[in-house]
Amino acid sequence: MKNQLRAGVEKMRHYYIQRLLGTGTFTTKDQILYSFTLSELKSLAAKVNKP
Numbered sequence: 001m002k003n004q005l006r007a008g009v010e011k012m013r014h015y016y017i018q019r020l021l022g023t024g025t026f027t028t029k030d031q032i033l034y035s036f037t038l039s040e041l042k043s044l045a046a047k048v049n050k051p
Contacts, residue, residue, distance in 0.1 A: 009038055016041035023048050 017033050020026050020041070025048055026033055036044065 013038050013041060016045050019045050020048060 013036075016038070020033060021028060033041070
């Protein structure tokens with residue numbers, strides 16, 4: 001169960017990182033994205049995608 005939860009969180013983190021990279025606001029060289037928690041990435045993605 002723990003491994004499935006961990007895998008799910010990592011999958012979601014990857015999703016939000018790719019989403020943020022797709023906006024052009026960040027680049028793959030911005031290693032800071034990889035240090036953010038899932039909730040931080042989700043919040044940042046919401047802020048970046050606001051109209």
